[in-house]
Amino acid sequence: MIETVSVKQKTIASEISMTGVGLHTGKNVTLTFKPAPENNGFTFVRKDLEGCPVIEADAIYVNNTQRGTNLEKLGVRIQTSEHILAALVGMDVDNAIIELDASEPPIMDGSSKFFVEAIEKVGVISQNACREEYVVTDVISFTDEDTGSEIIVMPADEYQITTMVDFGTKVLGTQNATLKHLRDFKEEISSARTFSFLHELEMLLDNGLIKGGDLNNAIIYVDKPLSKDILNKLKGVFKKDNLAIKPNGILDNLTLHYPNEAARHKLLDVMGDLALIGMRIRGKIIANKPGHHVNTQFAKKLSKMIKNEKRNYIPKFDLNQPPLMDINQIMKILPHRPPFLLVDRIIEMSDKHVVGMKNVTMNESYFIGHFPDAPVMPGVLQIEAMAQSGGILVLSTVPDPENYLTLFMKMDNVKFKHPVLPGDTLIFNLSLISPIRRGICHMQGYAYANGKLTCEAELMAQIVKKTKQLS
Numbered sequence: 001m002i003e004t005v006s007v008k009q010k011t012i013a014s015e016i017s018m019t020g021v022g023l024h025t026g027k028n029v030t031l032t033f034k035p036a037p038e039n040n041g042f043t044f045v046r047k048d049l050e051g052c053p054v055i056e057a058d059a060i061y062v063n064n065t066q067r068g069t070n071l072e073k074l075g076v077r078i079q080t081s082e083h084i085l086a087a088l089v090g091m092d093v094d095n096a097i098i099e100l101d102a103s104e105p106p107i108m109d110g111s112s113k114f115f116v117e118a119i120e121k122v123g124v125i126s127q128n129a130c131r132e133e134y135v136v137t138d139v140i141s142f143t144d145e146d147t148g149s150e151i152i153v154m155p156a157d158e159y160q161i162t163t164m165v166d167f168g169t170k171v172l173g174t175q176n177a178t179l180k181h182l183r184d185f186k187e188e189i190s191s192a193r194t195f196s197f198l199h200e201l202e203m204l205l206d207n208g209l210i211k212g213g214d215l216n217n218a219i220i221y222v223d224k225p226l227s228k229d230i231l232n233k234l235k236g237v238f239k240k241d242n243l244a245i246k247p248n249g250i251l252d253n254l255t256l257h258y259p260n261e262a263a264r265h266k267l268l269d270v271m272g273d274l275a276l277i278g279m280r281i282r283g284k285i286i287a288n289k290p291g292h293h294v295n296t297q298f299a300k301k302l303s304k305m306i307k308n309e310k311r312n313y314i315p316k317f318d319l320n321q322p323p324l325m326d327i328n329q330i331m332k333i334l335p336h337r338p339p340f341l342l343v344d345r346i347i348e349m350s351d352k353h354v355v356g357m358k359n360v361t362m363n364e365s366y367f368i369g370h371f372p373d374a375p376v377m378p379g380v381l382q383i384e385a386m387a388q389s390g391g392i393l394v395l396s397t398v399p400d401p402e403n404y405l406t407l408f409m410k411m412d413n414v415k416f417k418h419p420v421l422p423g424d425t426l427i428f429n430l431s432l433i434s435p436i437r438r439g440i441c442h443m444q445g446y447a448y449a450n451g452k453l454t455c456e457a458e459l460m461a462q463i464v465k466k467t468k469q470l471s
Helices: 082-090 113-122 182-188 198-206 228-238 261-277 292-312 327-333 379-395
Strands: 002-012 016-021 028-035 042-046 054-056 062-064 070-073 076-078 096-100 124-135 140-143 150-154 160-166 174-179 195-197 219-221 280-282 284-288 345-349 353-359 404-416 425-437 440-449 452-465
Touching (some): 082 113, 082 182, 140 292, 195 198, 198 219, 219 261, 261 284, 379 425, 379 440, 425 452
Antiparallel strands (some): 028 096, 353 425, 404 452
């Protein structure tokens, strides 16, 4: 269940940048962590692309899990997101903007260590809004039948993770790792580096991947005989005159930070991948043979459960408090007039959301002809009233709203749940899906009456000057 806790949301105190090379692309990249507003969550911004498109750290955008968790939204990609997200969660951050000038973040040393150090350097600050947590009350599981990988979450007093790995090789064997307290992430998990087996390394090189890899950002476990041809090929790739296999089975002279560093890195990956559910977990994760595919499938399952619960959640608003806008103030912004002005009050408004209200009376003009013997508010008018509430938000972004009209562009996923009758009080709660740009507003809206969800819709509209020719 979703619970609002007394802990305040947190973001980083100021922006900080770092540069490096992408593991698979081999491209130089600059990453900048920036503070983000409350309820923003984690968002990636591609500064190298026109319009600086935004990709939210959301499980629905996972499009590929080959050698990392890769996100894609409207053709815009972010590769290997997991190490950054793990660092943000591990440092107890709720809201952050991650700007990149390439598709892939810098690999650094293959861990989250340098991201953690950057966040620690600028510091973390509290915000005004309280944090929401997903409190696990029952065991939830997901199994990948093809690989035998399994992840479960069970009730616990705080967020905990245990990973168990078994790669069936003598060089690595079976390993376990556990994080009992989030505060221990920096010291116990953040410096655990990514790893690969020699047979995987050959395949990756043959397929043009890990162009940015070297022996300083990935542990290479030698799980097969190292022939002279392979050795010479690796010398050229890593620009080394000499390569050797150490007694612990690791290529070259890299020293492990922990005997179970592989299991610790898998734990780091689990934390980063599960950040994609968009909410803190209060429960214990147990992951057997985790990988990015099973991790993100589990994240999608939890995310869907959370979104369903949010959809069925009925927010409470104090209707006895003075409104933010009354009907007279609304008419100064909206061009609508009775009988087609369908919003009576604005209760709340921020730069990302708006809450409107309408008292449905028997005197409404549409009741004359719409089921007069059993009056029901037409569903399309509920959507129109919802849109008018959203229109107030977008019109509030211009200095002269009286000179603009708000025009529908599209409606998606419209659903009607319960009838609205005379005497009901309708509450419209709308939140931005993406930032308002060029006067275009994309919102998710919900309408409630009598403690029930009456309808929902995804709306897109644009404001245009009244003097502009409409076609």
